[in-house]
Amino acid sequence: MGVARYWREIPQRYNLMGTKCKSCGKVYFPPKAICPSCRRKSVGKMEDYKLKGTGTIETYTIIYAPPPYFEGEEPYAIALIKMDEGCNMMGQIVDCELGEIHIGMKVESCFRRIEEDGSSGAIQYGYKFRKAE
Amino acid sequence: MREVAVIGSGVTKFGELWDKSLAGLVAEAGISAIMDAGIDGTDIDAMYIGGMSAGRFVGQEHLGSLAAEVSGLSELHISSTRVEAACASGGLALHSGYLAVASGAYDMVVVGGAEKMTDVVGKEATNILASAADREWEAFLGVTFPGLYALMARYHMHKYGTTSEQLAKVAVKNHYNGSFNPKAQYNRKITVEDVLNSTMVADPLHLLDCSPITDGAAAVVITSLDKAKEYAEEPIKILASAQASDSISLAGRSRLDALPATTAAASKAYRQAGLEPSGIDFAEVHDCFTIAEIMAIEDLGFVNKGEGGKAMDEGLTELDGKLPINTSGGLKSKGHPVGATGIAQIHELILQLKGKADKRQIEKAEVGMAHNIGGSGGTAVIHIMEAI
Amino acid sequence: MEKAGIVGYGGYVPKYRIKADEIARVWGKNGKSVSAGLGVYEKSVPGIDEDTATISVEAARRAVYSSGIDPKEIGAVYVGSESHPYAVKPTATIVGEAIGATPDMTAADYEFACKAGTAAIQTCMGLVISDMVKYGLAIGTDVSQAAPGDALEYAASAGGAAYIIGKDNMIAVINETVSYTTDTPDFWRREGEPYPGHGERFTGEPAYFRHVISSTKKLMNKMGTESPDYTYAVFHQPNGKFPMRAAKRLGFSKEQMEEGLLSPIIGNTYSGSTPLGLSAILDVAQPGDRILVTSYGSGAGSDSFDITVTDKIENYPRNNIRKMIEDKVYLDYAFYMKHRGEFK
Numbered sequence: 128m129g130v131a132r133y134w135r136e137i138p139q140r141y142n143l144m145g146t147k148c149k150s151c152g153k154v155y156f157p158p159k160a161i162c163p164s165c166r167r168k169s170v171g172k173m174e175d176y177k178l179k180g181t182g183t184i185e186t187y188t189i190i191y192a193p194p195p196y197f198e199g200e201e202p203y204a205i206a207l208i209k210m211d212e213g214c215n216m217m218g219q220i221v222d223c224e225l226g227e228i229h230i231g232m233k234v235e236s237c238f239r240r241i242e243e244d245g246s247s248g249a250i251q252y253g254y255k256f257r258k259a260e
Numbered sequence: 261m262r263e264v265a266v267i268g269s270g271v272t273k274f275g276e277l278w279d280k281s282l283a284g285l286v287a288e289a290g291i292s293a294i295m296d297a298g299i300d301g302t303d304i305d306a307m308y309i310g311g312m313s314a315g316r317f318v319g320q321e322h323l324g325s326l327a328a329e330v331s332g333l334s335e336l337h338i339s340s341t342r343v344e345a346a347c348a349s350g351g352l353a354l355h356s357g358y359l360a361v362a363s364g365a366y367d368m369v370v371v372g373g374a375e376k377m378t379d380v381v382g383k384e385a386t387n388i389l390a391s392a393a394d395r396e397w398e399a400f401l402g403v404t405f406p407g408l409y410a411l412m413a414r415y416h417m418h419k420y421g422t423t424s425e426q427l428a429k430v431a432v433k434n435h436y437n438g439s440f441n442p443k444a445q446y447n448r449k450i451t452v453e454d455v456l457n458s459t460m461v462a463d464p465l466h467l468l469d470c471s472p473i474t475d476g477a478a479a480v481v482i483t484s485l486d487k488a489k490e491y492a493e494e495p496i497k498i499l500a501s502a503q504a505s506d507s508i509s510l511a512g513r514s515r516l517d518a519l520p521a522t523t524a525a526a527s528k529a530y531r532q533a534g535l536e537p538s539g540i541d542f543a544e545v546h547d548c549f550t551i552a553e554i555m556a557i558e559d560l561g562f563v564n565k566g567e568g569g570k571a572m573d574e575g576l577t578e579l580d581g582k583l584p585i586n587t588s589g590g591l592k593s594k595g596h597p598v599g600a601t602g603i604a605q606i607h608e609l610i611l612q613l614k615g616k617a618d619k620r621q622i623e624k625a626e627v628g629m630a631h632n633i634g635g636s637g638g639t640a641v642i643h644i645m646e647a648i
Numbered sequence: 649m650e651k652a653g654i655v656g657y658g659g660y661v662p663k664y665r666i667k668a669d670e671i672a673r674v675w676g677k678n679g680k681s682v683s684a685g686l687g688v689y690e691k692s693v694p695g696i697d698e699d700t701a702t703i704s705v706e707a708a709r710r711a712v713y714s715s716g717i718d719p720k721e722i723g724a725v726y727v728g729s730e731s732h733p734y735a736v737k738p739t740a741t742i743v744g745e746a747i748g749a750t751p752d753m754t755a756a757d758y759e760f761a762c763k764a765g766t767a768a769i770q771t772c773m774g775l776v777i778s779d780m781v782k783y784g785l786a787i788g789t790d791v792s793q794a795a796p797g798d799a800l801e802y803a804a805s806a807g808g809a810a811y812i813i814g815k816d817n818m819i820a821v822i823n824e825t826v827s828y829t830t831d832t833p834d835f836w837r838r839e840g841e842p843y844p845g846h847g848e849r850f851t852g853e854p855a856y857f858r859h860v861i862s863s864t865k866k867l868m869n870k871m872g873t874e875s876p877d878y879t880y881a882v883f884h885q886p887n888g889k890f891p892m893r894a895a896k897r898l899g900f901s902k903e904q905m906e907e908g909l910l911s912p913i914i915g916n917t918y919s920g921s922t923p924l925g926l927s928a929i930l931d932v933a934q935p936g937d938r939i940l941v942t943s944y945g946s947g948a949g950s951d952s953f954d955i956t957v958t959d960k961i962e963n964y965p966r967n968n969i970r971k972m973i974e975d976k977v978y979l980d981y982a983f984y985m986k987h988r989g990e991f992k
Contacts, residue, residue, distance in 0.1 A: 128400065136396065137745060141745055141746045142745075142746065142748065157396070157397055185415065185516060186411045186412070186414050186415035186418070186516055187411065187414060188403075188407050188410035188411050188413075188414055188462045188463050188464075188465075189460070189462065189463035190402065190403070190404055190407050190462050191459065191460045191461055191462065191463070192386070192404065192406070192459075192461045192462065193402065193404070194383070194386060194387050194390060194399065194402065194404050195383055195384070195387050196402075197402045198383075198992065199696075199986070199989065199991045199992035200402075200696050200697070200992070203402065205401070205402060205403045205407055205411070206411075207411050207510060207511060207516065214511070215510075215511035215512070215513075216397075216511055217397060217398055217401060217403060217509070217510065217511050218401055219401060219402055219697075221695055221697065222663045222695060222977075224977075230414075230415075230418050237702075237706065238702050238705040238706060238709075238746055239695070239697040239698060239702050240697040240698065240699055240701075240702060240733075241400065241401065241402070241697070242400065250699075250701075250733055250734070251400075252701060252702065252742065252746075253400075253401070255401075255697065
């Protein structure tokens with residue numbers, strides 16, 4: 128991934144910075160320029176909002192055939208998580224026996240290495256999720 | 261808006277076609293459709309070509325112009341447009357062509373779809389396919405395209421008790437149907453055990469739950485219904501052509517056990533055709549993964565939500581069942597050259613509607629539906645057709 | 649001169665472990681005698697997606713959260729490690745961004761083998777006492793590597809701890825710090841080389857012991873103290889034996905050393921070693937407790953600190969590193985290699 132492309136999303140990748148619609152109060156991640164519920168009414172009313180990072184697993188899968196950047200890490204788990212704020216996020220589940228992962232499991236975000244552009248390129252950090260304490 | 265009909269169609273063989281190039285496939289399908297329609301190049305007003313990612317598979321963009329050149333039509337300077345909606349590129353190309361004819365803007369339109377996926381290695385093809393998903397918030401994090409459908413499969417299994425065996429039955433049925441299709445990538449029959457024993461790709465989807473990487477192209481010729489009667493003995497009327505969009509990311513969907521885009525497009529299509537789901541005799545649905553077919557027959561209104569698995573146990577959608585689904589072998593056995601799939605589905609509907617499906621001909625084939633999906637459900641395109 | 653001290657702290661050890669027995673099994677050694685000889689029974693292994701930056705962020709976030717300070721008031725971030733993810737591009741800015749301290753701060757990465765973290769603490773003390781910053785964040789973290797089959801493999805492990813240094817609301821005051829530094833080539837790693845080289849037995853007396861003992865004696869002379877004056881003592885822990893031998897020679901008892909000795913159960917976290925050992929002590933310390941800390945970094949040098957715990961620690965939410973360490977998963981050698989990224 129190009130460095131500028133990764134860099135502009137650091138507030139999201141490191142700190143789960145989303146948006147909240149000042150019109151209806153709904154929280155979105157990644158940030159949205161316009162609220163899907165309020166649409167026109169929300170233009171100019173979307174403010175930065177940092178998600179807590181806690182949520183519940185809605186569904187999950189275990190990836191056995193990884194894409195290029197993730198070779199050597201398989202098998203690993205990916206889940207769709209309903210965050211406490213109401214929006215969904217996708218992310219890897221780490222530090223957990225694959226067999227332990229279940230729908231309804233409570234998770235919290237953590238800071239991990241996501242990808243790297245080979246051994247001489249930049250490293251991309253971001254969020255993954257682990258079992259909540 | 262005037263009525264539109266198909267007067268000719270053609271597909272190439274689907275498979276790992278090492279000796280065929282993208283341009284070659286486009287020409288083969290296009291010429292075959294034009295010959296089938298019995299029209300001359302000078303009759304054509306416009307072309308629409310669906311292709312998902314020729315740029316990354318073979319480094320080629322600008323497919324509208326490429327298609328014009330390889331079809332021998334460049335000197336005629338017809339309107340030629342590339343359409344992209346990931347795996348729904350073909351269906352969307354037809355919808356675009358349909359609107360052009362229905363509106364009266366163009367009279368005779370060739371619509372095709374093509375994808376050349378085997379010039380890159382498997383892993384690279386998989387990576388390219390992931391651009392149908394949300395690159396920043398899904399693919400970047402390590403989820404693969406099978407992974408997205410696996411997430412939906414696990415949710416469906418959790419909510420409705422759908423089983424891996426029921427998923428496998430989709431693959432078994434489609435391979436059985438495909439064994440009668442000489443153009444299909446795979447002609448071999450498989451069993452439920454074969455599916456369950458195949459390598460796990462993204463839990464709970466096994467290798468045989470997933471459609472393959474394929475090269476291929478398909479094309480149809482459409483014109484107004486009135487004009488069609490001049491050209492074809494049996495024009496095939498397009499009763500409905502509908503498209504719906506939804507969030508590209510799975511996280512942005514309103515539900516995980518269905519593709520709301522399918523239901524929305526279906527609703528538009530049924531209304532346009534003046535039909536209920538019970539009015540459909542057979543359908544080609546988008547079985548990129550076995551779970552997709554199970555969700556599709558629910559979302560299209562053929563069975564209740566959650567009962568797609570049960571329908572497999574009851575054989576509802578078998579070749580000799582009450583509602584045959586994917587008589588061509590589906591994406592699973594016929595193959596899934598991404599941009600071509602939507603048009604290849606139409607070709608199968610035409611064969612069945614005309615009684616020309618040979619060993620896989622179904623008894624009652626008066627009204628057929630084609631259901632084509634882009635990505636994990638970001639786009640849905642539905643066509644309903646009948647023989648007149 | 650005003651004093652600076654610890655306003656917040658946090659530590660992190662990855663979840664995975666490999667037993668010395670298991671490493672010995674692969675190399676045909678007697679696990680029991682290796683672990684008994686080293687005093688290290690198992691070591692921490694990072695997740696395949698963990699590195700010095702991610703561990704530093706975890707430790708720093710814990711320190712910021714438990715101290716309750718506004719991260720925007722952190723004016724300096726220093727991360728000490730010998731396994732920074734980049735040779736050029738600081739870990740400190742990644743940490744600064746991840747805790748919300750940017751952009752009004754200074755930052756740099758430190759390297760001084762295993763004492764880079766305590767060097768960072770000293771720097772932050774200077775910045776705080778001189779009023780150049782309100783809070784300084786000093787972190788020592790490593791995901792240390794050793795050549796497979798090398799003696800160092802039994803102990804080279806992963807972990808880190810972060811310290812917020814300031815002048816107000818200190819949970820522990822740093823009364824004094826001294827250092828003892830020489831050019832001693834006991835252990836090193838050349839640019840571009842994946843694994844360090846070392847002088848084997850030379851790493852003992854002329855290196856570790858000379859510097860740890862000299863620095864500690866220098867500190868106690870300056871403070872006018874003797875070993876029994878301290879409630880706790882913690883030294884750099886390359887294994888379980890060296891710190892106890894140094895303790896004996898300096899007159900510290902097993903009871904004084906126990907709480908801060910983590911290497912038998914997590915191995916040598918290099919730049920994280922002394923900082924994590926101190927964090928284990930802060931997890932249980934009471935107001936008035938006095939702590940002596942001496943780090944050691946090959947190359948070589950030791951930093952010593954004389955610390956007194958304040959009553960503010962009573963309401964401080966302790967990190968509880970031993971509880972985190974107990975939540976562990978064992979790996980066999982193949983998975984250990986996979987976690988180290990050997991198969992990527």
